[in-house]
Amino acid sequence: MLGGRVAALGLMLGLGLTAGGAGLVAAFGGGTWGGRVAGAAVSLVLLPEVLGLPFAARGRVVRRRFGLVTQGWGGWWADVLRGLLISLPLTFGALFAVYALAGVTGHWWVWAALGAAALTVLMSWAAPMIFEPLFNRFTPMEPGPLRDALLALAARDGVTVEDVLVADASRRTTALNAYVSGFGRTRRIVVYDTLLTTAQPREVELVVAHELGHVVHRDVPRGTALGAVGAAVGVCVLAAVVTWRPLL
Ligand SMILES: [Zn+2]
Incomplete structure (x- = not known):
């Protein structure tokens, strides 16, 4: 858990403090304003998630060793996807609102x-x-x-x-x-x-x-x-x- 958080934080700092983040967003979203916001949302949600997956899977393996897990890997992946389906639109909405606000005031x-x-x-x-x-x-x-x-x-x-x-x-x-x-x-x-x-x-x-x-x-x-x-x-x-x- 903690390892996953630290890795994600390191990634965000790396992207935020270098030109890497801007480059990534541009590559995702192309030239349009909405596209760049979508690119930013996808990068903000997907990259830390992917980076945290090995840590989360390791946690599941440990819990399984102690007999706490009843769910197969299929169900585990379904939960990961379900989490993404919630966080992606929320992040996109929040970013969109912030960018729109910044353009107005x-x-x-x-x-x-x-x-x-x-x-x-x-x-x-x-x-x-x-x-x-x-x-x-x-x-x-x-x-x-x-x-x-x-x-x-x-x-x-x-x-x-x-x-x-x-x-x-x-x-x-x-x-x-x-x-x-x-x-x-x-x-x-x-x-x-x-x-x-x-x-x-x-x-x-x-x-x-x-x-x-x-x-x-x-x-x-x-x-x-x-x-x-x-x-x-x-x-x-x-x-x-x-x-x-x-x-x-
Ligand atoms: Zn309590």
Whole structure:
């Protein structure tokens, strides 16, 4: 994981600080403005992904050695492609918006920073509805004592949850987990099917109680706010870097 990140960061710095990046984008996109934006998006998404693949595959091999993997390499590749189908249009849209803004106003970075922050909040809110279903199937937990116990746990903590769902995690892993995702109207408790088949009901309650603790401590809004501020600051730093004369 860390190796993949470092390699991707090195690649980005290399492309960004030399003429290599501009050359690559031009080669991809040709002469048109839209083409260059598309070229930049493809380079920004595909190159780090390809570079990180050996590291990710190595991680899978290690997890497999510990009996945590239930999915074949075909499914693994399908997940990689699914991830790309999400990140490519998002990156293209974001880049397109930033370039269009920069063409209209010199204060593009203010709007881009605000947009990045707003997008971070929107993604955190929408992720349970839009992105999670692309990777797993979620079914409402059957009515019964366990579902009642989990809802009672949430109620005791003063946490409103929309539903208790079971994720088909067993298609990828034998690992046991649960989580609470979304906020406001999209908040729900999600329990891995692996947990339900392996653990006793009281043990499932224990895991969910831990996850509800994250909600009570406001970890999701806090993480989202931190991410939003980070995204905005990142845009400002980027704006400062790309206009810094000595670097140019
Ligand atoms: Zn935790």
